[in-house]
Amino acid sequence: MRIINKSLIFVSLLAAPFVQAEGIDHIKETGELQICANPEQKPFSWKNGRPEGFQIDVAKVLADKLDVALEVSWIFRKRHAKLTGCDMYVGVAKLDGDTQYVKKSDPFARMEFKLVTAKGIKPISDLKDLKGLTVGVPGGSIASHALRGKGIELAISYRDEASRLNAVVDGTIDAAIVTQLSTSWHQKSYGSQFNVYDAESLLNKRLNYDYVLGLRRNDQQSREKFNQILSEIKADGSIDKVFDKYGI
The missing domain is CATH 3.40.190.10 (Periplasmic binding protein-like II)
Structure with missing residues (x-):
């Protein structure tokens, strides 16, 4: 698994051009699924010698299903994602619909x-x-x-x-x-x-939400493909193994 070093990302903040995230065809062509994750958000994601965390483990399952490598861009703020080539955030709230920058998948977990x-x-x-x-x-x-x-x-x-x-x-x-x-x-x-x-x-406040993939500027075909993969990993028990690892 190839990892973008966090320090390289912050160097790129100074001079890097805007990078457009691509869709499912591009992922297959390059042989890489690129995600953005926070390096200090334990137990969801953290950079500690090697990628670990709930989001990283889910991303590994997705990459395996696509038969591609997983690449992680470590960022502290979502606004920094535009300076990387990442395809998705592996975990955003479903509270609202799509945004200008992110299409949302079907839920794969519930955060309570x-x-x-x-x-x-x-x-x-x-x-x-x-x-x-x-x-x-x-x-x-x-x-x-x-x-x-x-x-x-x-x-x-x-x-x-x-x-x-x-x-x-x-x-x-x-x-x-x-x-x-x-x-x-x-x-x-x-x-x-x-x-x-x-x-x-x-x-007495609304706190809980469905947890979904946040697909960056991807087309409807890409969303449908990832929804299909989510259905497959629920059916074959792949996602359950990740849940078991975290005690849920």
Whole structure:
């Protein structure tokens, strides 16, 4: 698997021309499926000597189905994708339809948000039970606005869900809002013990969403092909192996 080094991407930000992502025919012609992924978004994607993470593992399954190599462009912001040749993001929210730049596939997973607290923290049945606790959330998220509006202390400095869960385990913070994927992966990987609550019900906000492929400027033929592949990997159990790896 050939990987674009992160440092090369940032050099290209200074002078690289716009690169148009291509469709399924181009992927087959070049023999490469190129994806864009964040190098520090554990457990979805992270650059740690070799590509790993849920998105990377799903991308490997897609590449195998197409019988092509997988290439990863490591970027921190989606706006940097235009400076690479990547064909897709392996995981975007289905909340709305297509955008000017991205066509969305059929769903291949469901992301559900959980409030996780350390063992020993009293049971949480209402937001008022979080008063006096520090909750790790992504800055600017729906969850952060909902909790801040209730006067709950927030911790927004953690770069990914794994970091927030680690902080719960070591007692740096009392609770965190994360996806069920991260909670299950942390429990499976480290044997972590958490109290887990449904965040959407607790906050009374729409948080959960279907997870889809974000195809960059690709045509309808490409979307139909990837939808077909998604159906195949669901039917043959390939995607289930990835889910099992992360405990979901």
